[in-house]
Structure formats: C-alpha cells, structure tokens
Amino acid sequence: MNIHVSARAERREPSSVDPAFARDAVSGLSQYPKTISPKYFYDKIGSHLFERITLLPEYYPTRTELRILREHGADIADSIPENAALVEFGAGATTKVRLLLETCEFGAYVPVDISGDFLAEQARILRADHPQLKVHPVAADFTTAFPLPHEIRNMPKVGFFPGSTIGNFDPADAEAFLRNARGILGHGAAMIIGVDLEKDEDTLHAAYNDATGVTAKFNLNVLERMNRELGANFDPATFDHRALYNHHLHRIEMHLISRKAHAVRMLGRTFSFGTDESIHTESSYKYSIARFQELARRAGWMPDKVWTDARDMFSVHALRAG
Template sequence: MTIKPVFADATPISRLPDDRTFLDDVVSGLSATRKSLPAKYFYDAAGSELFEAITRLPEYYPTRTELGILDAAGPEIAALLPRAATLVEFGSGSTAKVRRLLRHLPDLGAYVPVDVSETFLRSEAEILRADFPALRIEPVAADFTKPFALPDGLESTDVAGFFPGSTIGNFEPAEARRLLAQFGAVLGPGAGLIVGVDLVKDRAVLEAAYDDAAGVTGAFNRNLLTRINRELGGDFPVGSFTHRALFNERESRIEMHLVSARAQTVEVAGRPFRFADGETIHTENSYKYTVDGFRSLAASAGWTLGTVWTDPERLFSVHALKRA
C-alpha cells in the first residue's frame, strides 16, 4: 500500500423517474418505528445550493481538505487515467473538484457528470462547457445508486470513475460495498475509480462540521421537509423541527436528525404521521473510515487497491482503485 501525505493549500439530459418513488420512500420511512428519510432527497435545487454553502463554512473541513489533496496530487491522479478516456463523476454537484483533474487531462475524451438534481446539473455543465469548450460533456440526470446507462457512443471507450466528497460515507457499509460493486459494473472491466473518503478523527471536529454556528446545515436538513411539502403535498411545520448532529462512536458515523419540538401530526399526500415530543427523523449518516478499513471494504467489492493520498493531518483521504 502506498500512502502519500500531500499538502493542502445544451446536451439532452436523461430524465429521472416520476415522484412516485419519492413518495413511496417518504411514506415507508415515516411509517417505520424509527422514522427516517433517504439522504439522496436532500438535493433538489435549493438543497444543492445549500450544500455548496456548507462546503464553504469554516467548520466544514472535508471540502477544502480534499481540494488541497487534489491540487497537490492532481498530476499523479490524472496520470492513472487512460488517454481519451470517459470520466464519469457520480453525484457530481459542483464542478470545483473535477476541475482539479480536468486541467491535467487535456486529452480526456468525455466527461459524464451524474446527479439527481437536473437543474443544478444542467447549470454546472453549461459553466464547465464555457471553460472547456473542446471537451465533450454529457450530463446524465440519474440516481447513481441505481443502474444507469452511459450516453450513446461512450460505452466502448476506456472509462474511469470519480466519486469525491466522501459521499461513500452516506451509505451503510453493506450498501457502500454494493455501490462500489455497481460502479464497477457501470464503468466496466479495467476501469479506474478515484474515491474521496473522510477519516475518523476527534469528536468535536466532526460534530462541528455537521452543526455549524451559522445554522446552514440545519437549513439544509430542514429543506428536505420543505421539499416534501412542495412536491408531495405535505404540511410539515418546518420551524417546529430542529437540527441535531452527533457522532455515534460505536458505529463510527455522524448522524443527522430532525427533532420534533412538540407532539404533532403531519400529513403527506393525505397520510397522517404522528410525532411525539422529541421524536426524530433520521435523515443522514456519514460514516468515517480508517484508511485500512476503507481499503478492506473496496477490496471486498472487487476493486484492486492502489495509491492513497492524505493531507498532513490525516483528516481526509483520496483512494485510487482499479477494476480487475
């Protein structure tokens, strides 16, 4: 294993399924004994904008630390990707991170950003086209946790994947293993994958990153209720739910919850859901790994292990993987 500390300093878009899956997931989650909602529904247009604001907060170390790693190790990472390859970014969001690689990939064949937020995806793709006019950019609006096809004409090219931001931590370990295996199926034999992974660290640092003093993360969490009200006919009194983030040391994960400030009944699409005073909706997990722990997970999903880059404080890591 090689671990390298580095110093930080209008294409058509495939459509997402209709709202039925969203409604089914919400009804299922709110009907459970321990209420929960899938974190993937955070990312409507407003949620995507709020998350980008989170990444600029002083408490939120992951983004700036990962950007520092990509700046320092960008040439090495880019050298691992085949010339004229298609680069698929899962859950692309902002283009800030992929830009760190694109400037070292003048011969890249195509870039395929994949994201659930079509409006934000289209906007970011248009901005990127202006800065990289020679690059073929083929955005795909899709839920990357489910199988999807690459755009026409790219299936036979050399393909590599990019999954930054420690999004892998939002999945239960067994789900993360299945997701990594699915990425391998989408990308194909011999593909490479670059993955950002947040590392275990002091509880105070972790909890501050997910419960900032300005309340932006709280607004991001509550926006999920706003989205349910708007898209699914909900009547959540959003102000009566507070944001809570805590580090579950036994599970090695940050948990985000929405806490009901009083006993109340809320309706979604005509279905009532009762909340006790203090009852929570579990909205997100963010698992934190050791370097060896993540490498073991990736190997179990069929990936060959390559170089690992970290910052000097070992807050964050970027892993190079390859499919057999």
C-alpha cells in the first residue's frame, strides 16, 4: 500500500471550516458534472499563482488591459468624478489601480476581495506608496451584497472590475453581479470594467494552457485548498489540467480531469470519480462589444465609453448607473 495515500485517507477533518466553502464544495462535487466555483481559486497561494499567470507571454489579457489603461488614462479620468471613492471588486495585486491613481483624483480606495490575507498585504503596500490615499479594505465575497465603509458614504462611487473577471460568470450571473454592484454603489455611480473580446481559438488555447504549467498549478491548487481547509484527501497527481474553447457558448472552459477511477473523502462524505471524469472549475466568456453592452443595459447600467487596443483583443468599458 502507498503510505502517502494512506496518510491522506486518515487525515482528520479540521475543527473549523469556512461554512460557505464547505457548502459549495460539497454541493459542487455532488453534481454531475462536478463543479467548483472559481472564486475558491483565490486563497493566498492561488492569488500569488494568478499573479504569475498575468506575467506569462501567452496570457494576453493583463498586458493588453494595462496598455489600454496607460494609453487612455486621461480619457478614463474624464469619466470619473473627482474625489470619488474607488471600489474595486475582486481586488488582487494593485498594478491596475495604480495606473488609475496616476491620472484620477480619488478620495478613497476600497479594495474588496474574498482572500483577506492577500488583501491586507496589498493594502499595506499601497498605503506605504500612497500615504495620502485613504485605503479601506473589505474582506467579502464581492458576488453578494456587502456594506461599504461608512467613511465613504457621502462620496461619489466608482466601481472598478478589471481583468475580465466578468467573463468568469455565466451571462445570467454576470447580469446579477452588475445589478448587485449597481445596488452597492448607488444611484449615479460609474463603473470601469474590463471585458475580454472574442478572438481566434489558437490564441485562447495558448493563454489557458501555458507551456510552463503555471495555469495547471493554479487550477490544481483548488484541490490542495480543499485538503488544507476542508480535510479532503485529494491527490492532485491523479488529475490533469485541461482548458478548451466552447464555440457555442463563446467561452474557455477549465477542467480537472481524473486520470483513473477513485474516491475522495471530505467532511464525512465520499465522492467517487470515474476515469476521465471532470471537475469544471472555471469558464471565461468572451464578448463582442455589442453583446456586453446589452448585458450591462439589462442590469441597469448605461454604456458610456469603450476603449480597445489596436488589435481589438480586449476592451475597457465605462458604465453609468441609471
């Protein structure tokens, strides 16, 4: 018997777990096909792995969006009221918000992220570099309603949602997120949002199947997170990372594929996997400008301006709440 596997199987369940993570993990692994929400990628390890992904030569979204923010910063600033509070949904590293800070006068910055440790680290670094900026981090699931800090209640609000994270939602959930963000930010708010555009399949495949395997590590980390936090006994070596483009749904799909039939224990439950069975871990929808603007309208936002790169790989939209 493999001693390493036996030790995993006898691992004790943790005495304290995140109830939302536990509930969603059990529910997702009980479905067919199995699934896990991509928001659980972003513990501290996953957040750092994603920052490595953004630097990969194959991964065009980050550098393309950064170029748009640099080249059109002054025009973007014209869409933002002075001394507004900038509320970043799903704040990761501060690279993109720093570009806005170069051209826009904000009264406060409110980074919101599910990964509290990573959020606190990034807020500390930003405060050191911008001591005049009032930074109010909020550890929360940005897909649900949450209260904004009372310090910004009387400021104009601007939402910031870069990185085409909107593409990780199914269209109905993307609409629900935008409607929820509108409710949080309030009447008259603005929103700056990055949206990945439709493009050739080879470019998309390379971006999500990088040659050095960082995206695979990022995908597999969700299994390790269930081991660490939920007492599961996944063996990540039993799964392969796979990303493919679904033409019909205009989306990249990321999966973890079981190499063999086996069972996993977690939170007192047993989850069986067949050979080649998948856990669907993420979708990344690609939009045309017109399709995204129609989605925004349905959620109560009015499209204002849109900026793209020279190759029309990526877009940054300014929206206004009606």
